[in-house]
Amino acid sequence: MKTIIKKILPLFTAFLLLTSVHIYAQDPVKTAPKNYKKVLLENDNVRVLQFEMAPKEVIPWHTHPNHVIYALSDGKIEITDKGKEAVTMDVKSGDVVFIPAVTHMARNIGSTTIKLIITEIK
Template sequence: MSQAVSQSDAVVVSPDRFRVLLDNEHVRVLEYTLRPGERDQWHTHPAKVSYVVDGGELRIHLADGTSFLSSEPKGTAEWREALPRHFAENVGKTPVRIVLVEVKVIVGTLSGRGKRSR
């Protein structure tokens, strides 16, 4: 892993917040946990699917100095585009736990997969 990648990789910079559940050539699955008042370190993510196991309120701080509130309702799943360098702070009263499925580049063809034969 290059130094530039490792300095922005969530697992490398915040190993106490991000735990790798699966890592293969197609996806990396992370469990993310942030207790009230905690924050993680500056990092980035590729495009991903998120599933909120335990919901709450996060404030996302961007490198340009702006921030926004992100309400994370329990049981929701959504597609999230890549997010530029940021860190999150739990501004709510409950721990937040989210499973992230980061999508890697899929090389090759998926031709014929998922088709039903008659």
């Protein structure tokens, strides 16, 4: 019996680790298709996404490669990167921000719908 447990335990542990990565590292278009309205362009170099998030809305854990956001509207968003404390960002229309590869979740804590163009760099 101990031999069976010794053989199964590492496999079970590996399964849990792989599963947890997929839970926390999802493609944002699959995780929140209601918010990632449209893939505007996708090729070998970039993926450009149209994004909207209504007030009080939460985007679950997802992953982006290096990316650039361009704000189409003003808003207030709370971003929680994996393993870090939440950070509040005041977004202004016309803002452009480079964000390194990240796994995070987001919450619209403002009173307006946030509209962004997100360019992921492959």
